[in-house]
Amino acid sequence: MNTASFSSWKGKIVDNRKGKAAKSVDIKFPAQLGVDNVSAVMGWNGLVVMDPDADIISLTMNYLKEARKLSCGECSVCRIGIDRLLDIFGKMSEGDGNKKDLFEVQQIIRGVSVNSKCNFGRSVLFPVLDAIKYYRSDFLALIKGERKLETKEYSYAVTAPCMEACPASLDIPGYIELIRNSRFEESLNLIREKCILPGVVGRVCPHPCEDACVRQDIDGPLSIRLLKRAVADYDLQEGGSPLTGTMEEKEEKVAIIGSGPAGLAAAYNLRLMGYKVTIFETLPRAGGMATVGIPDYRLPKDILNHEIDLIKRMGVEIKLNNKVEKLNLKELQKKGYKAVFLAVGAHIGTKIGAEGEDKGYEGFVDGVEFLRDMNLGKKVQPQKKVVVVGGGNTALDCARSCVRIGFDNVEIIYRRSRAEMPASDEEIEEAEKEGVKFNYLMTPVKILEKDGKVTGVECIKMRLGELDESGRRRPIPVKGSEFTMDTVMVIPAIGQRPDLPAMTGKDKVEVTDWGTIKADLVSYKTNIEGVFAGGDCVTGPAILIDALDMGNKVARSIDCYLRGEDLKREISFEGVNTREQREQGFIAEKVAEKVDLLDVDKRSEGFTEVESGYDVSEAMREAQRCLRCYRLMVCEQAG
Ligand SMILES: Cc1cc2nc3c(=O)[nH]c(=O)nc-3n(C[C@H](O)[C@H](O)[C@H](O)COP(=O)(O)OP(=O)(O)OC[C@H]3O[C@@H](n4cnc5c(N)ncnc54)[C@H](O)[C@@H]3O)c2cc1C
Structure with missing residues (x-):
C-alpha cells in the first residue's frame, strides 16, 4: 500500500x-x-x-x-x-x-x-x-x-490484459493488428521477438491470454493461439523465412544443457547477441518435451523440426546423444565456456504410491517414458486394456496415444473429480469422443501381477475434503472401499521431477524439497557463479511458453553477467488483468471463426493432426474481432 x-x-x-x-x-x-x-x-x-x-x-x-x-x-x-x-x-x-x-x-x-x-x-x-x-x-x-x-x-x-496474462508478455494486439492488415511476415517477426517456436506454441499453448481476453464476456475470446499458428503456417507454406537479426560476433562461449524450449529460446537470443552457443542434449532428437512428450496428433514433428532447424541455421550447435552426466565447471571453463545454462526439464515420473510400483513388472510403464519411447519411434504392442493414472497433460497424451496405437480399452483413473482435472476441457472432451473412459475419485493402491506381468490394479475410492494448498479440494480415501480393475498395462502419469546431472563439491547446485533447482526468479542465477537455470527444472512441470519466456530472460541475464552489467528489472503490471473498463461502449457481437477437427472415426487410424488451422482469410476475419485493449502508463520520476 x-x-x-x-x-x-x-x-x-x-x-x-x-x-x-x-x-x-x-x-x-x-x-x-x-x-x-x-x-x-x-x-x-x-x-x-x-x-x-x-x-x-x-x-x-x-x-x-x-x-x-x-x-x-x-x-x-x-x-x-x-x-x-x-x-x-x-x-x-x-x-x-x-x-x-x-x-x-x-x-x-x-x-x-x-x-x-x-x-x-x-x-x-x-x-x-x-x-x-x-x-x-x-x-x-x-x-x-x-x-x-x-x-x-x-x-x-x-x-494489455492478454499480454499481461501471457507468461512471455507477447505483443498480442500488435501481431493481431498486423494479421488484420494482411502483414503476416511482420506479424511473425513480432511474435518471434518473444516466442521462437510460433508454430509449436500456436498448436499446443493452453492460451492463458484467451482467458484474459476482454471479448470473453461478450461473445467468447479471440482465438489468439490459432492466429499465432496461422502466421507460422503461412510462413511455412511460403517456404519458411529464416531468422534474422544483427549478430556482432563475440568471443565468449555459452554452454546450454538441454534442448527443450527453455534451452532453445536462450540459445537463439544469445546467438542474436553474437555469443557462441553449444547445446548438449541427452536424446537423439532436440526439442525436449515438445519432441518426446507431446504426441504428433497435437504437434506434428515437421513443424517443430522446422523451427529448431531455423535456430540451428543461426549457428547454434546442438550436440545430440550428449548427456552431461556430471556438472564439471572446471572442464567446461577449460573448453572456453564462460556461462552455463541448466535447462534439463523434468523427466522423471512421480511415484503414485502404490504397492509394487518399483518391482519392474512387465506392463507397468511410466507415462513420460512411454511417450518418449513412442515419440522416438519404438513400436508399442497394442493390448486389450490399459489403465492410465492421472489427470494432466501427460495422462491425457498417454491415453489418447493408446487409442491411436490400437488398444481395445483405454481407461483413465483420477483421484479427484473432473472439475479439478488439470487437463483442459477441450482435451478431456476430445479424449471422451475418442472412447477414453474416465473414472473419477479413485486412486491405485496396489499393482497386481502374475509371473512378473501386470494383471490388474487395486484401487480405493476417494471423496473430496477441504481445499488444499493447490486451491483444489483434497482427495481423501474412503476406508474399506478397495476394489480391483483388471488390466494388462498400467501407465502412471501424475507428474515429473528433474533428473539433474550429478554434482559434487563446489559444483553442487542448490535444489528445493521438490528436487527442482533453486534459482533467482529475476536473474535465473543459481548459487554457483556463472551457472543459470530455467524452465521446468526450476518451476517443475509447467507449460511451453513459460519455458520459452525463461529462456529469453536467461539469455539477457547471461549477457549482463558476461558484460559485467546489472540486470534491469522487467516491467510488469499488477491488476491490469482485470477485464474492467470504465466504459465499454457498443461492441458488435461476432463469434470466433471455427476450425475443423479430424473425424473421430479416423483418429484411431494413426497420429494425424486433429486440429486444422485458419487459412489466411479466416485468420484476417478472426483478427477483426480484436478490441485492441492496449493500456499505457507514463510515470514521472522524482528528482
Ligand atoms: C506429455 C506432455 C505434454 C505436454 N503438453 C503440453 C502442451 O500441450 N502445452 C504446453 O504448453 N506444454 C505442454 N507440456 C509442457 C512442456 O512440454 C514443458 O513445460 C516444456 O517442454 C519445458 O521446457 P524445458 O526446456 O524446461 O524442458 P524440456 O522440454 O523437458 O527439455 C529438457 C531437455 O533437457 C535434456 N536433458 C535433461 N538432462 C540432460 C543432461 N544431463 N544432459 C543433456 N541434456 C539433458 C532432455 O533430454 C530434454 O531434451 C507437456 C509436457 C508433457 C510431459
Whole structure:
C-alpha cells in the first residue's frame, strides 16, 4: 500500500491534499515500472500522484505523446482527438490558452471515448479527464501564464490484459493488428521477438491470454493461439523465412544443457547477441518435451523440426546423444565456456504410491517414458486394456496415444473429480469422443501381477475434503472401499521431477524439497557463479511458453553477467488483468471463426493432426474481432 497525495485509480478517488489523515492507495506502480522513485503516474485506470509537487500538466502532455504513438489511425477518431488535445495543451503552454479550452478538452475526450472503435481509443483518455478535473487550478494557472512547464524524466510501459496474462508478455494486439492488415511476415517477426517456436506454441499453448481476453464476456475470446499458428503456417507454406537479426560476433562461449524450449529460446537470443552457443542434449532428437512428450496428433514433428532447424541455421550447435552426466565447471571453463545454462526439464515420473510400483513388472510403464519411447519411434504392442493414472497433460497424451496405437480399452483413473482435472476441457472432451473412459475419485493402491506381468490394479475410492494448498479440494480415501480393475498395462502419469546431472563439491547446485533447482526468479542465477537455470527444472512441470519466456530472460541475464552489467528489472503490471473498463461502449457481437477437427472415426487410424488451422482469410476475419485493449502508463520520476 502506498500513501499517495491523490489517486483516481479504478475510479476510486483518494485525495490526501487537504491535510486530512492520509488514506492509503492499493497500488504498487513504482516497483512495477522498475523505477524506485516515482512522483506521479498516469495510466489506463487513472492518475496517481505521490509527490504533491509533481508536474501534472507535463505528465499529461507526455502521456498524450505516447498515446499518439499507440493510436493506429484506423478509425482515426483517437488520433485526430489526441492531435487536437496536444494542440490545445501546446497553445496553453505558450500562453495562448483560454479558459474555454478546458471545456473543449472534455468534449474531445468524451467524443473519442464514445466513437473510437477499439478499446484503446475508448479508454486511453480517461486519466486526462481526471487530470483536468482534479488539477484544474494547475491548468488555469498555465492559461494565465502563472505557471511554466517543468522538464522531468518519464518512463513508459504498454500492456494489455492478454499480454499481461501471457507468461512471455507477447505483443498480442500488435501481431493481431498486423494479421488484420494482411502483414503476416511482420506479424511473425513480432511474435518471434518473444516466442521462437510460433508454430509449436500456436498448436499446443493452453492460451492463458484467451482467458484474459476482454471479448470473453461478450461473445467468447479471440482465438489468439490459432492466429499465432496461422502466421507460422503461412510462413511455412511460403517456404519458411529464416531468422534474422544483427549478430556482432563475440568471443565468449555459452554452454546450454538441454534442448527443450527453455534451452532453445536462450540459445537463439544469445546467438542474436553474437555469443557462441553449444547445446548438449541427452536424446537423439532436440526439442525436449515438445519432441518426446507431446504426441504428433497435437504437434506434428515437421513443424517443430522446422523451427529448431531455423535456430540451428543461426549457428547454434546442438550436440545430440550428449548427456552431461556430471556438472564439471572446471572442464567446461577449460573448453572456453564462460556461462552455463541448466535447462534439463523434468523427466522423471512421480511415484503414485502404490504397492509394487518399483518391482519392474512387465506392463507397468511410466507415462513420460512411454511417450518418449513412442515419440522416438519404438513400436508399442497394442493390448486389450490399459489403465492410465492421472489427470494432466501427460495422462491425457498417454491415453489418447493408446487409442491411436490400437488398444481395445483405454481407461483413465483420477483421484479427484473432473472439475479439478488439470487437463483442459477441450482435451478431456476430445479424449471422451475418442472412447477414453474416465473414472473419477479413485486412486491405485496396489499393482497386481502374475509371473512378473501386470494383471490388474487395486484401487480405493476417494471423496473430496477441504481445499488444499493447490486451491483444489483434497482427495481423501474412503476406508474399506478397495476394489480391483483388471488390466494388462498400467501407465502412471501424475507428474515429473528433474533428473539433474550429478554434482559434487563446489559444483553442487542448490535444489528445493521438490528436487527442482533453486534459482533467482529475476536473474535465473543459481548459487554457483556463472551457472543459470530455467524452465521446468526450476518451476517443475509447467507449460511451453513459460519455458520459452525463461529462456529469453536467461539469455539477457547471461549477457549482463558476461558484460559485467546489472540486470534491469522487467516491467510488469499488477491488476491490469482485470477485464474492467470504465466504459465499454457498443461492441458488435461476432463469434470466433471455427476450425475443423479430424473425424473421430479416423483418429484411431494413426497420429494425424486433429486440429486444422485458419487459412489466411479466416485468420484476417478472426483478427477483426480484436478490441485492441492496449493500456499505457507514463510515470514521472522524482528528482
Ligand atoms: C506429455 C506432455 C505434454 C505436454 N503438453 C503440453 C502442451 O500441450 N502445452 C504446453 O504448453 N506444454 C505442454 N507440456 C509442457 C512442456 O512440454 C514443458 O513445460 C516444456 O517442454 C519445458 O521446457 P524445458 O526446456 O524446461 O524442458 P524440456 O522440454 O523437458 O527439455 C529438457 C531437455 O533437457 C535434456 N536433458 C535433461 N538432462 C540432460 C543432461 N544431463 N544432459 C543433456 N541434456 C539433458 C532432455 O533430454 C530434454 O531434451 C507437456 C509436457 C508433457 C510431459
